[in-house]
Amino acid sequence: MLGYVIRRILVSIPTLLVVLTVVFILVRVAPGDPARAILGDYASQEAVEALRRRMGLDKPLWQQYIEFLGGLFRGDLGRSLISGVPVAKQVSYVLPYTLELTFTGIVLGVLLGVPLGIYTALKRNRLPDYIGRTFSLLGLSFPTFYLGILLLLLFSVKLGLFPSMGGGRAGDPVDRLRHLFLPALTLGLIMTAYITRMSRSAMLNVLNEDYVRTARAKGLRETRVIFRHALKNALIPILSVVGVYSIVLIGGSIMVEIVFSRPGLGKLMVGAMMQRDYITLQSIMVIYSVLVVILNLITDLSYGLVDPRVKYE
Amino acid sequence: MRLFRRKRRRWKGRGAVEISPRRRILRTFLRNRTAVIGTVIAVCVITVAILAPVIAPYDPIRQNIRSRFSPPQRSYPFGTDFFGRDVLSRVIYGARISLLVGVSSVLLGMVVGTAMGMVAAYFRGKAETLVMRTVDVMMSFPDEVLGIMIMVALGSGLFKLILAIAFLMAPRFARLAYGPTLALRERDYVDAARAAGCGNARILVRHILPNIFGEILVMSTLWTATAIRLEANLSFLGLGVAPPTPTWGNMIRTGLDHLVDAWWVSVFPGAAILITVLAFNMLGDGLRDIADPKLRT
Numbered sequence: 253m254l255g256y257v258i259r260r261i262l263v264s265i266p267t268l269l270v271v272l273t274v275v276f277i278l279v280r281v282a283p284g285d286p287a288r289a290i291l292g293d294y295a296s297q298e299a300v301e302a303l304r305r306r307m308g309l310d311k312p313l314w315q316q317y318i319e320f321l322g323g324l325f326r327g328d329l330g331r332s333l334i335s336g337v338p339v340a341k342q343v344s345y346v347l348p349y350t351l352e353l354t355f356t357g358i359v360l361g362v363l364l365g366v367p368l369g370i371y372t373a374l375k376r377n378r379l380p381d382y383i384g385r386t387f388s389l390l391g392l393s394f395p396t397f398y399l400g401i402l403l404l405l406l407f408s409v410k411l412g413l414f415p416s417m418g419g420g421r422a423g424d425p426v427d428r429l430r431h432l433f434l435p436a437l438t439l440g441l442i443m444t445a446y447i448t449r450m451s452r453s454a455m456l457n458v459l460n461e462d463y464v465r466t467a468r469a470k471g472l473r474e475t476r477v478i479f480r481h482a483l484k485n486a487l488i489p490i491l492s493v494v495g496v497y498s499i500v501l502i503g504g505s506i507m508v509e510i511v512f513s514r515p516g517l518g519k520l521m522v523g524a525m526m527q528r529d530y531i532t533l534q535s536i537m538v539i540y541s542v543l544v545v546i547l548n549l550i551t552d553l554s555y556g557l558v559d560p561r562v563k564y565e
Numbered sequence: 566m567r568l569f570r571r572k573r574r575r576w577k578g579r580g581a582v583e584i585s586p587r588r589r590i591l592r593t594f595l596r597n598r599t600a601v602i603g604t605v606i607a608v609c610v611i612t613v614a615i616l617a618p619v620i621a622p623y624d625p626i627r628q629n630i631r632s633r634f635s636p637p638q639r640s641y642p643f644g645t646d647f648f649g650r651d652v653l654s655r656v657i658y659g660a661r662i663s664l665l666v667g668v669s670s671v672l673l674g675m676v677v678g679t680a681m682g683m684v685a686a687y688f689r690g691k692a693e694t695l696v697m698r699t700v701d702v703m704m705s706f707p708d709e710v711l712g713i714m715i716m717v718a719l720g721s722g723l724f725k726l727i728l729a730i731a732f733l734m735a736p737r738f739a740r741l742a743y744g745p746t747l748a749l750r751e752r753d754y755v756d757a758a759r760a761a762g763c764g765n766a767r768i769l770v771r772h773i774l775p776n777i778f779g780e781i782l783v784m785s786t787l788w789t790a791t792a793i794r795l796e797a798n799l800s801f802l803g804l805g806v807a808p809p810t811p812t813w814g815n816m817i818r819t820g821l822d823h824l825v826d827a828w829w830v831s832v833f834p835g836a837a838i839l840i841t842v843l844a845f846n847m848l849g850d851g852l853r854d855i856a857d858p859k860l861r862t
Binding site: 267270271274275278279281282283389390392393394395396397398401402404405409499500501502503504506507510511518521522525526533537540541544548 | 698701702705706707708709710713714715717718719720790794797798801802803804817821824825828831832835838839842843846847850
């Protein structure tokens with residue numbers, strides 16, 4: 253198992269390197285001079301040149317690239333072009349907020365989506381199935397930020413039940429939970445729609461298999477047929493879907509953080525984009541890449557938990 | 566005797582109706598309620614977008630500070646925004662940008678991505694490794710993250726927005742075209758075409774593409790919905806078409822600051838996005854069911 257994890261991490265390194273190179277290039281080809289963007293249009297050319305030298309932008313691209321990779325290797329994400337604060341410090345502050353939001357969204361999606369998908373599959377072409385399918389189609393069509401706005405209008409503005417913005421006071425778990433509820437519900441509902449649809453589909457495929465027919469023919473109770481024979485086999489495709497849509501959810505978290513003015517990687521990224529803080533921007537992209545690699549690894553490892561046939565060698 | 570007659574009548578009924586394949590497809594399509602409802606809504610949205618100058622009650626960018634933040638009422642059914650602009654007219658005009666970006670980016674992504682996937686599968690070797698690994702890397706990222714990076718690199722504007730979303734769509738089409746091309750290249754008729762002296766380009770375009778085009782067309786409907794949603798996301802983040810040109814995403818963003826006092830500024834454009842994306846999703850789902858009944862699960 254440990255060998256498999258190490259091998260998977262090693263395999264991810266070339267992918268990560270490609271991503272880092274793409275990030276580096278994208279940021280460098282962006283229009284506008286970062287030094288000019290920081291100093292403003294009225295700054296003298298000498299001041300701009302001096303700042304460019306200080307930021308290392310006057311060095312050849314390959315040298316900048318080596319320094320960029322070297323910095324990452326040492327865990328140094330650079331300093332914000334605007335505030336001068338180390339990006340690692342900013343990231344370490346906001347990352348827990350993004351992680352708790354995404355994780356809660358995924359958990360909510362799995363807890364609601366899998367049972368709903370199984371239920372609609374069992375009630376195929378009956379009223380609960382139609383309702384479930386309509387719900388998942390609606391969920392797939394909802395832009396995340398719009399669902400967030402509607403929930404915010406209902407639960408914060410109209411009913412006043414939950415706070416409308418912020419991430420909650422650090423060290424106050426109840427306050428953090430109250431601030432987390434609506435953003436996590438937004439992501440959770442979208443995730444539920446995806447998972448319901450895929451769980452239903454996976455379950456329907458399994459229910460048509462011979463071994464399910466055999467189990468029924470043996471006279472087993474329906475609950476045993478569903479949970480012991482059908483669901484266990486449907487879990488592998490469901491798990492891979494959870495993995496894929498968790499990555500989609502990370503994208504959705506950016507929009508949710510903006511709607512709820514919640515601290516997080518997405519909000520930091522959008523702020524850096526507005527201010528043309530390219531160093532922060534590229535560092536956040538790196539963090540997202542690592543998150544995606546970790547998420548894929550967790551998904552692969554979880555296959556072994558639900559399917560004993562999967563061996564990690 | 567009666568039973569016999571009924572049987573005969575049924576037989577007769579079946580044998581008498583000989584329908585062309587095209588009519589059969591149309592009939593199957595019309596029987597699929599999801600696809601029909603989706604088509605009707607999509608056609609309505611497209612009509613609204615085309616006829617925007619005729620049906621919009623006001624100029625979408627004309628400001629009228631005196632009537633700013635008017636709630637929905639008879640003269641302004643969707644209310645007005647911070648500058649007193651009619652929200653209904655802006656929603657109607659916003660349909661143009663959303664549909665233009667959605668359809669053009671999918672078309673562009675379809676052409677580039679399909680070509681990439683077909684070339685990778687047909688030639689295999691280095692081309693395959695290069696294309697499919699690039700696709701893997703691109704597809705392992707949330708669209709929003711990659712979209713933001715591309716827009717930062719390109720700068721904002723309508724054409725750049727189309728280009729950025731096409732860039733996100735192309736890997737999907739590449740992966741879609743890759744599998745079937747891989748199977749088709751081994752078929753006898755491809756060998757026959759090669760033996761008859763057809764070049765690789767001709768085999769790809771004339772012999773393989775027509776066989777995978779149906780699937781590509783069906784998925785492009787579904788991905789138009791994704792593209793419209795992406796456009797809204799990027800516009801919401803301020804990366805789309807610059808104001809005062811109305812887009813649904815930027816309307817919602819400007820309304821977000823005044824959500825408590827003027828909910829209508831954000832809610833109506835959001836509903837427009839939802840309805841349009843839903844319509845294309847329904848149409849795509851329906852078409853997919855028709856194209857492959859096995860998927861109708």
